[in-house]
Amino acid sequence: MSSGFDARRFKAQERAGFNRIATRYAEGARLRTELADAVLNAAALAPGLRVLDLASGPGLLAGAAARQVAPDGWVMASDIAESMLAEGARAHGDAASLLFAAADAERLCLPPASVDRVLAGLALFMFPHPARALAEIHRVLAPGGLVVLSVWGERAAVPLIHCAQNAIAQVLPPPRVARPSVFRYGEPGVLQAELAAAGFAPQCTLPCRFACRFADADSYWQAFLDLAGGVAEALARLPSSSLDALRTAVTEELQAYRAADDEDGYLLPATALVAVARKPD
Numbered sequence: 001m002s003s004g005f006d007a008r009r010f011k012a013q014e015r016a017g018f019n020r021i022a023t024r025y026a027e028g029a030r031l032r033t034e035l036a037d038a039v040l041n042a043a044a045l046a047p048g049l050r051v052l053d054l055a056s057g058p059g060l061l062a063g064a065a066a067r068q069v070a071p072d073g074w075v076m077a078s079d080i081a082e083s084m085l086a087e088g089a090r091a092h093g094d095a096a097s098l099l100f101a102a103a104d105a106e107r108l109c110l111p112p113a114s115v116d117r118v119l120a121g122l123a124l125f126m127f128p129h130p131a132r133a134l135a136e137i138h139r140v141l142a143p144g145g146l147v148v149l150s151v152w153g154e155r156a157a158v159p160l161i162h163c164a165q166n167a168i169a170q171v172l173p174p175p176r177v178a179r180p181s182v183f184r185y186g187e188p189g190v191l192q193a194e195l196a197a198a199g200f201a202p203q204c205t206l207p208c209r210f211a212c213r214f215a216d217a218d219s220y221w222q223a224f225l226d227l228a229g230g231v232a233e234a235l236a237r238l239p240s241s242s243l244d245a246l247r248t249a250v251t252e253e254l255q256a257y258r259a260a261d262d263e264d265g266y267l268l269p270a271t272a273l274v275a276v277a278r279k280p281d
Contacts, residue, residue, distance in 0.1 A: 007128035010179065010230070011080065011104070014126065017233030018057070018081035024226040026058035026087045031223060032122075034210040035150055036060055038274045039121050040068070042206075043148040049116045051075040052140060054105045054133070055123035059088030059098070065119065066098040076110070078103040106132040113142040120149035122272070124191075125182050126229070134198035141279040147200060153207060153271035154186035159257060160212055160270035164224040167249035168231075171242060175234060191275050200277035211269045213259065217251040220266060 018025070029036070039061060045051065045068040053062040056077035066075040076099045079085050085100045092098050103109045105120075106129055118137045127133045137147050152158050161182060185191040188205040195202045214220040225232045235243070259267040 005128070010128055013230040013233055015080050017229040017231065018079070019083040020236065021226050021229070021232050022058060022081065022083035022087045024222075025084070026060070026091065028223055028226045029058075029060045031212045032060070032210075035208050035272050035274075036064070036121065038206075038208040038272075039119060039148055039150050040064055042204075042274050042276050043117050043119060043146065045069055045117065046073075048072040050114065051117045051119065052108075052110065052115045052137075053077045054118060054120040054137070055079055055126065056088065056100075057081075057084045059085075059092050059100075061119050061121050062088065062098060063092040063095065065117075066092065066095045070095075070097045073097060074099060076101055076115075078105070078108070080104055106136060108136045108140055110140045112139050115140050116142055116145045118145070118147045120147070122150055122152065124149055124194075125151055125180060125184050128180065130194065131198065134194065134200075138199050138279060143279055143281045145279050146203075146276055147195070147279075148274070148276050150208070150272050150274050151185040151191060152182050153273055155183040157186070157269075157271035158183065160268040161224070163253040163257070163268065164221065164228075164250060167246055167253050168235075170249045171245045172238075179230065185273070188273060188275075191273060195275065195277040199279070201280055203276040203278055205273050205275040208272045208274050209269065210272075211267050214266045214268065216264065217247065217254050217266070220254060220268065221247060221250050
Protein backbone atom coordinates (compact mmCIF):
# COMPACT_ATOMS: atom_id res chain seq x y z
CA MET A 1 0.00 0.00 0.00
CA SER A 2 1.07 3.60 -0.55
CA SER A 3 2.49 5.71 2.27
CA GLY A 4 -0.77 7.69 2.27
CA PHE A 5 -2.92 4.66 3.05
CA ASP A 6 -5.21 5.30 6.03
CA ALA A 7 -5.96 1.90 7.59
CA ARG A 8 -8.38 3.29 10.16
CA ARG A 9 -10.43 5.11 7.54
CA PHE A 10 -10.36 2.06 5.27
CA LYS A 11 -11.66 -0.19 8.04
CA ALA A 12 -14.40 2.29 8.90
CA GLN A 13 -15.57 2.34 5.28
CA GLU A 14 -15.47 -1.44 5.05
CA ARG A 15 -17.43 -1.80 8.26
CA ALA A 16 -20.06 0.69 7.08
CA GLY A 17 -20.27 -0.96 3.68
CA PHE A 18 -20.71 -4.50 4.96
CA ASN A 19 -23.23 -3.33 7.53
CA ARG A 20 -25.14 -1.71 4.67
CA ILE A 21 -25.23 -4.84 2.48
CA ALA A 22 -25.52 -7.51 5.18
CA THR A 23 -28.93 -8.88 4.21
CA ARG A 24 -28.27 -8.94 0.48
CA TYR A 25 -24.79 -10.43 1.01
CA ALA A 26 -26.39 -13.38 2.77
CA GLU A 27 -28.94 -13.78 -0.02
CA GLY A 28 -26.15 -13.93 -2.62
CA ALA A 29 -24.42 -16.86 -0.95
CA ARG A 30 -25.67 -19.26 -3.61
CA LEU A 31 -23.23 -17.72 -6.09
CA ARG A 32 -20.26 -18.95 -4.06
CA THR A 33 -21.46 -22.37 -2.88
CA GLU A 34 -18.72 -24.25 -4.72
CA LEU A 35 -16.01 -22.11 -3.16
CA ALA A 36 -17.46 -22.44 0.34
CA ASP A 37 -17.59 -26.21 -0.09
CA ALA A 38 -13.95 -26.27 -1.23
CA VAL A 39 -12.82 -24.38 1.89
CA LEU A 40 -14.81 -26.63 4.22
CA ASN A 41 -13.55 -29.80 2.54
CA ALA A 42 -9.94 -28.60 2.82
CA ALA A 43 -10.40 -27.88 6.53
CA ALA A 44 -11.05 -31.56 7.32
CA LEU A 45 -13.42 -30.71 10.15
CA ALA A 46 -14.53 -33.31 12.67
CA PRO A 47 -16.65 -33.45 15.84
CA GLY A 48 -14.96 -31.80 18.80
CA LEU A 49 -12.77 -29.33 16.93
CA ARG A 50 -12.58 -25.66 17.92
CA VAL A 51 -12.91 -23.37 14.89
CA LEU A 52 -12.51 -19.63 14.30
CA ASP A 53 -14.12 -18.23 11.14
CA LEU A 54 -12.52 -14.86 10.36
CA ALA A 55 -14.43 -12.15 8.48
CA SER A 56 -17.34 -14.53 8.77
CA GLY A 57 -19.97 -12.15 7.44
CA PRO A 58 -23.39 -13.76 7.88
CA GLY A 59 -21.82 -17.10 8.78
CA LEU A 60 -21.83 -18.81 5.39
CA LEU A 61 -18.86 -20.97 6.36
CA ALA A 62 -19.42 -20.87 10.10
CA GLY A 63 -22.94 -22.30 9.98
CA ALA A 64 -21.85 -25.32 7.95
CA ALA A 65 -18.71 -25.76 10.06
CA ALA A 66 -20.75 -25.73 13.28
CA ARG A 67 -22.75 -28.72 12.06
CA GLN A 68 -19.55 -30.63 11.30
CA VAL A 69 -17.91 -30.07 14.70
CA ALA A 70 -21.04 -30.69 16.80
CA PRO A 71 -21.84 -31.83 19.41
CA ASP A 72 -18.65 -31.29 21.39
CA GLY A 73 -16.85 -28.71 19.24
CA TRP A 74 -17.64 -25.08 18.59
CA VAL A 75 -17.25 -22.39 15.95
CA MET A 76 -16.73 -18.69 16.63
CA ALA A 77 -17.85 -16.45 13.78
CA SER A 78 -16.05 -13.11 13.95
CA ASP A 79 -16.42 -10.01 11.80
CA ILE A 80 -15.83 -6.27 11.99
CA ALA A 81 -19.42 -5.58 10.84
CA GLU A 82 -22.06 -6.17 13.49
CA SER A 83 -24.97 -6.32 11.03
CA MET A 84 -23.29 -9.20 9.25
CA LEU A 85 -23.10 -11.14 12.51
CA ALA A 86 -26.73 -10.29 13.26
CA GLU A 87 -27.69 -11.84 9.92
CA GLY A 88 -25.69 -14.91 10.84
CA ALA A 89 -27.41 -15.19 14.20
CA ARG A 90 -30.81 -14.99 12.51
CA ALA A 91 -29.87 -17.67 10.01
CA HIS A 92 -28.06 -20.04 12.37
CA GLY A 93 -29.30 -19.04 15.82
CA ASP A 94 -30.44 -22.56 16.63
CA ALA A 95 -26.89 -23.96 16.41
CA ALA A 96 -25.68 -24.39 19.99
CA SER A 97 -22.11 -24.89 18.78
CA LEU A 98 -21.98 -21.51 16.96
CA LEU A 99 -20.83 -18.30 18.70
CA PHE A 100 -20.60 -14.75 17.32
CA ALA A 101 -18.05 -12.06 18.20
CA ALA A 102 -17.48 -8.62 16.69
CA ALA A 103 -13.71 -8.49 16.28
CA ASP A 104 -10.92 -7.08 14.15
CA ALA A 105 -8.93 -9.89 12.50
CA GLU A 106 -5.74 -7.98 13.23
CA ARG A 107 -6.53 -7.98 16.99
CA LEU A 108 -8.29 -11.18 17.93
CA CYS A 109 -10.12 -11.70 21.20
CA LEU A 110 -8.94 -15.27 21.84
CA PRO A 111 -6.12 -16.63 24.02
CA PRO A 112 -3.08 -18.35 22.52
CA ALA A 113 -3.43 -21.90 21.16
CA SER A 114 -7.19 -21.86 21.72
CA VAL A 115 -8.47 -23.12 18.33
CA ASP A 116 -7.74 -26.06 16.05
CA ARG A 117 -8.79 -24.49 12.75
CA VAL A 118 -9.00 -20.96 11.38
CA LEU A 119 -11.10 -20.32 8.28
CA ALA A 120 -10.93 -17.13 6.23
CA GLY A 121 -13.07 -17.09 3.11
CA LEU A 122 -12.29 -14.28 0.62
CA ALA A 123 -10.88 -12.21 3.44
CA LEU A 124 -7.06 -11.97 3.61
CA PHE A 125 -6.78 -9.51 0.72
CA MET A 126 -9.23 -7.18 2.49
CA PHE A 127 -7.15 -6.77 5.64
CA PRO A 128 -5.10 -3.54 5.67
CA HIS A 129 -2.19 -5.37 7.33
CA PRO A 130 -2.48 -9.05 6.38
CA ALA A 131 0.79 -9.93 8.09
CA ARG A 132 -0.74 -8.79 11.41
CA ALA A 133 -3.81 -10.93 10.78
CA LEU A 134 -1.66 -13.96 9.97
CA ALA A 135 0.39 -13.36 13.12
CA GLU A 136 -2.83 -13.34 15.14
CA ILE A 137 -4.00 -16.52 13.43
CA HIS A 138 -0.67 -18.13 14.26
CA ARG A 139 -1.02 -17.03 17.89
CA VAL A 140 -4.52 -18.42 18.46
CA LEU A 141 -3.95 -21.71 16.59
CA ALA A 142 -2.91 -24.73 18.61
CA PRO A 143 0.29 -26.46 17.48
CA GLY A 144 -0.57 -28.71 14.54
CA GLY A 145 -3.67 -26.63 13.77
CA LEU A 146 -4.64 -25.57 10.24
CA VAL A 147 -5.50 -22.27 8.62
CA VAL A 148 -7.63 -22.66 5.50
CA LEU A 149 -8.35 -19.61 3.41
CA SER A 150 -9.61 -18.61 0.00
CA VAL A 151 -8.53 -15.63 -2.10
CA TRP A 152 -9.32 -14.49 -5.61
CA GLY A 153 -7.00 -15.75 -8.32
CA GLU A 154 -5.22 -13.57 -10.86
CA ARG A 155 -7.27 -10.67 -12.18
CA ALA A 156 -7.60 -12.04 -15.71
CA ALA A 157 -9.13 -15.23 -14.30
CA VAL A 158 -11.90 -13.43 -12.37
CA PRO A 159 -14.23 -11.63 -14.81
CA LEU A 160 -16.86 -11.97 -12.09
CA ILE A 161 -15.07 -9.10 -10.34
CA HIS A 162 -12.99 -7.31 -12.94
CA CYS A 163 -15.89 -6.52 -15.27
CA ALA A 164 -17.36 -4.29 -12.58
CA GLN A 165 -13.95 -2.87 -11.72
CA ASN A 166 -13.31 -1.98 -15.37
CA ALA A 167 -16.64 -0.15 -15.55
CA ILE A 168 -15.91 1.77 -12.36
CA ALA A 169 -12.46 2.80 -13.65
CA GLN A 170 -14.00 4.07 -16.89
CA VAL A 171 -16.61 6.25 -15.19
CA LEU A 172 -15.14 7.40 -11.88
CA PRO A 173 -11.89 8.99 -10.71
CA PRO A 174 -9.60 6.98 -8.40
CA PRO A 175 -11.06 6.59 -4.88
CA ARG A 176 -9.96 9.02 -2.19
CA VAL A 177 -9.59 6.10 0.24
CA ALA A 178 -6.88 3.86 -1.20
CA ARG A 179 -7.83 0.19 -1.37
CA PRO A 180 -5.68 -2.95 -1.41
CA SER A 181 -6.15 -5.00 -4.56
CA VAL A 182 -8.47 -7.98 -4.16
CA PHE A 183 -6.13 -9.84 -6.53
CA ARG A 184 -2.93 -9.30 -4.57
CA TYR A 185 -2.70 -12.99 -3.64
CA GLY A 186 -3.75 -14.26 -7.06
CA GLU A 187 -0.45 -16.00 -7.68
CA PRO A 188 -0.04 -19.13 -5.51
CA GLY A 189 3.62 -18.36 -4.81
CA VAL A 190 2.77 -14.97 -3.29
CA LEU A 191 0.23 -16.50 -0.93
CA GLN A 192 2.52 -19.37 0.08
CA ALA A 193 5.37 -16.95 0.78
CA GLU A 194 3.10 -14.81 2.99
CA LEU A 195 2.02 -17.88 4.97
CA ALA A 196 5.60 -19.10 5.37
CA ALA A 197 6.74 -15.66 6.54
CA ALA A 198 4.08 -15.83 9.26
CA GLY A 199 5.52 -19.10 10.58
CA PHE A 200 3.19 -21.57 8.87
CA ALA A 201 4.11 -24.64 6.89
CA PRO A 202 2.12 -24.32 3.63
CA GLN A 203 0.47 -27.63 2.74
CA CYS A 204 -1.22 -26.92 -0.59
CA THR A 205 -2.79 -24.18 -2.69
CA LEU A 206 -5.38 -25.36 -5.19
CA PRO A 207 -7.57 -23.51 -7.69
CA CYS A 208 -11.34 -23.52 -7.35
CA ARG A 209 -13.04 -22.59 -10.63
CA PHE A 210 -16.72 -21.79 -10.86
CA ALA A 211 -19.10 -19.62 -12.87
CA CYS A 212 -22.09 -17.45 -12.01
CA ARG A 213 -25.06 -16.93 -14.31
CA PHE A 214 -26.94 -13.63 -14.46
CA ALA A 215 -30.17 -12.95 -16.31
CA ASP A 216 -29.14 -9.42 -17.25
CA ALA A 217 -26.60 -6.66 -16.58
CA ASP A 218 -28.61 -5.22 -13.69
CA SER A 219 -28.56 -8.59 -11.93
CA TYR A 220 -24.79 -8.80 -12.32
CA TRP A 221 -24.26 -5.23 -11.06
CA GLN A 222 -26.46 -5.81 -8.02
CA ALA A 223 -24.59 -9.04 -7.23
CA PHE A 224 -21.30 -7.15 -7.38
CA LEU A 225 -22.61 -4.47 -5.03
CA ASP A 226 -23.86 -7.17 -2.66
CA LEU A 227 -20.28 -8.46 -2.34
CA ALA A 228 -18.33 -5.23 -2.44
CA GLY A 229 -18.39 -3.85 1.11
CA GLY A 230 -16.55 -0.54 1.20
CA VAL A 231 -16.89 -0.08 -2.56
CA ALA A 232 -20.66 -0.42 -2.23
CA GLU A 233 -20.60 2.18 0.54
CA ALA A 234 -18.77 4.67 -1.69
CA LEU A 235 -20.96 4.00 -4.73
CA ALA A 236 -24.14 4.47 -2.70
CA ARG A 237 -23.26 8.16 -2.34
CA LEU A 238 -23.02 8.83 -6.09
CA PRO A 239 -25.57 10.93 -7.99
CA SER A 240 -28.03 9.13 -10.24
CA SER A 241 -26.24 10.32 -13.38
CA SER A 242 -23.03 8.55 -12.33
CA LEU A 243 -24.94 5.40 -11.43
CA ASP A 244 -26.60 5.42 -14.87
CA ALA A 245 -23.19 5.78 -16.53
CA LEU A 246 -21.88 2.87 -14.49
CA ARG A 247 -24.75 0.63 -15.57
CA THR A 248 -24.06 1.47 -19.21
CA ALA A 249 -20.36 0.71 -18.81
CA VAL A 250 -21.13 -2.57 -17.05
CA THR A 251 -23.43 -3.65 -19.87
CA GLU A 252 -20.65 -3.01 -22.38
CA GLU A 253 -18.10 -4.94 -20.28
CA LEU A 254 -20.41 -7.96 -20.08
CA GLN A 255 -20.87 -8.45 -23.81
CA ALA A 256 -17.90 -10.82 -24.02
CA TYR A 257 -19.58 -13.12 -21.48
CA ARG A 258 -22.99 -13.56 -23.05
CA ALA A 259 -24.08 -17.13 -22.36
CA ALA A 260 -24.02 -19.28 -25.49
CA ASP A 261 -27.27 -21.01 -24.59
CA ASP A 262 -29.18 -17.89 -23.53
CA GLU A 263 -28.85 -14.70 -25.57
CA ASP A 264 -30.34 -12.63 -22.73
CA GLY A 265 -28.03 -13.92 -20.01
CA TYR A 266 -24.38 -13.80 -19.00
CA LEU A 267 -22.02 -16.43 -17.62
CA LEU A 268 -19.16 -14.97 -15.57
CA PRO A 269 -16.25 -17.29 -14.67
CA ALA A 270 -14.07 -16.94 -11.60
CA THR A 271 -11.02 -18.63 -10.18
CA ALA A 272 -10.19 -18.59 -6.50
CA LEU A 273 -7.30 -20.20 -4.64
CA VAL A 274 -7.85 -22.35 -1.57
CA ALA A 275 -4.76 -22.57 0.61
CA VAL A 276 -4.06 -24.84 3.56
CA ALA A 277 -1.18 -24.21 5.97
CA ARG A 278 -0.21 -25.83 9.26
CA LYS A 279 1.17 -24.35 12.46
CA PRO A 280 4.20 -26.51 13.35
CA ASP A 281 4.08 -28.57 16.52
